[in-house]
Amino acid sequence: MNWYRIKTSFIAMKQLAKLPKEDKQASIDAYEFFQRMQAGEETKTEDETKAVADYYKVLSDILSIFDVEKLYIPPQLDESEGLYGNQLLIEQAVLKKMNLENPGKSHLLDMGCGRGRISHHFATLTGGQVSGYNIDSHQIESAIDWARECEMSDRLHFKVGNHHEPLEYESGTFDGCYSFGAVWPFFKKEELDDHAREMYRVLKPGARYSCSEYLLTPHFDWNNEEHVTLHKAFLPLLAATHSMYPADVCAALERAGFKILLSAPSEGVAWPLCNQKRDLVSMGRRVVRALEAIRVLPPWVEESLDLLQKSGEAWTAAEKAKIADLNWRIVAEKPLA
Numbered sequence: 001m002n003w004y005r006i007k008t009s010f011i012a013m014k015q016l017a018k019l020p021k022e023d024k025q026a027s028i029d030a031y032e033f034f035q036r037m038q039a040g041e042e043t044k045t046e047d048e049t050k051a052v053a054d055y056y057k058v059l060s061d062i063l064s065i066f067d068v069e070k071l072y073i074p075p076q077l078d079e080s081e082g083l084y085g086n087q088l089l090i091e092q093a094v095l096k097k098m099n100l101e102n103p104g105k106s107h108l109l110d111m112g113c114g115r116g117r118i119s120h121h122f123a124t125l126t127g128g129q130v131s132g133y134n135i136d137s138h139q140i141e142s143a144i145d146w147a148r149e150c151e152m153s154d155r156l157h158f159k160v161g162n163h164h165e166p167l168e169y170e171s172g173t174f175d176g177c178y179s180f181g182a183v184w185p186f187f188k189k190e191e192l193d194d195h196a197r198e199m200y201r202v203l204k205p206g207a208r209y210s211c212s213e214y215l216l217t218p219h220f221d222w223n224n225e226e227h228v229t230l231h232k233a234f235l236p237l238l239a240a241t242h243s244m245y246p247a248d249v250c251a252a253l254e255r256a257g258f259k260i261l262l263s264a265p266s267e268g269v270a271w272p273l274c275n276q277k278r279d280l281v282s283m284g285r286r287v288v289r290a291l292e293a294i295r296v297l298p299p300w301v302e303e304s305l306d307l308l309q310k311s312g313e314a315w316t317a318a319e320k321a322k323i324a325d326l327n328w329r330i331v332a333e334k335p336l337a
């Protein structure tokens with residue numbers, strides 16, 4: 001483990017230790033909200049979004065302790081690399097699909113940018129600018145701090161933003177936009193059109209959207225009891241609120257005016273990397289228990305880690321049955337005017 005990762009784990013523990021009481025309570029309420037959602041309660045999008053923001057505020061620190069600072073599990077493209085190395089590989093692949101004409105002059109949009117570490121990677125690869133937004137101000141603060149520390153604040157721009165609101169960018173600003181597990185899992189089907197139209201609006205003509213996103217595969221059948229049971233069991237792993245089919249997302253993108261260039265399963269499986277992390281979390285649970293005992297962490301953290309581990313097992317089964325994909329690829333282009 002290198003120095004950066006040790007430092008990240010340490011900072012995450014420090015953040016958790018000084019988390020204000022109301023943030024802790026909000027994350028407990030969010031956790032209970034998701035449990036009720038799981039049990040079938042009808043919920044409003046604004047309440048889901050609030051719960052997601054409150055939950056991620058704490059989850060992003062917990063997962064940073066376990067070296068998952070970029071909050072997604074990539075496909076295993078290279079067996080000799082771990083989770084981080086494979087994240088770099090899939091990020092390079094997503095960037096390549098944007099087919100940038102002039103990378104050094106490009107301005108990209110990172111939707112649901114988390115702590116901005118993918119934006120940082122992209123800006124480093126292109127030499128251009130990246131803007132990112134995220135619902136959780138805590139992750140945005142980390143993104144801004146990191147950009148400053150790397151002396152890249154002139155090329156990395158972060159702010160709080162919500163997929164469910166009009167995007168706060170001028171029309172025709174971006175040479176490309178992308179997302180990693182951060183957009184479609186937070187939408188009800190009837191809400192897809194609004195966001196697809198906003199993506200279309202902020203892109204320049206000829207620009208592309210490229211992603212690696214959690215989606216159900218066309219084999220998933222809501223009338224199949226086994227599929228539905230697995231889905232219920234693996235969803236907590238993703239801290240997602242909804243599961244869309246690629247066809248629904250692509251149809252919304254097409255209605256917004258995009259041309260779909262690719263909609264395809266991931267190029268590698270994610271479950272071996274999920275299992276590796278599960279083992280690490282399993283070892284780290286002793287630390288979590290100790291932090292809970294001295295009231296640094298709320299008591300549900302251990303419970304949620306337990307849930308994460310169980311969800312991991314369900315995920316492996318679902319992915320092997322090819323009913324869900326953590327890294328479905330979509331490439332869509334805004335036609336030249």
Ligand SMILES: C[S@@+](CC[C@H](N)C(=O)[O-])C[C@H]1O[C@@H](n2cnc3c(N)ncnc32)[C@H](O)[C@@H]1O
Pocket residue numbers: 049052053056069070071072111112113114115116117118133134135136139161162163164179180181182183186238
């Ligand atoms: C599974 S993580 C994806 C990881 C992220 N792309 C990264 O760079 O680490 C999902 C992300 O989506 C963000 N998110 C969820 N709902 C959102 C919304 N309505 N608007 C903006 N961001 C949202 C979460 O805060 C979280 O950072």
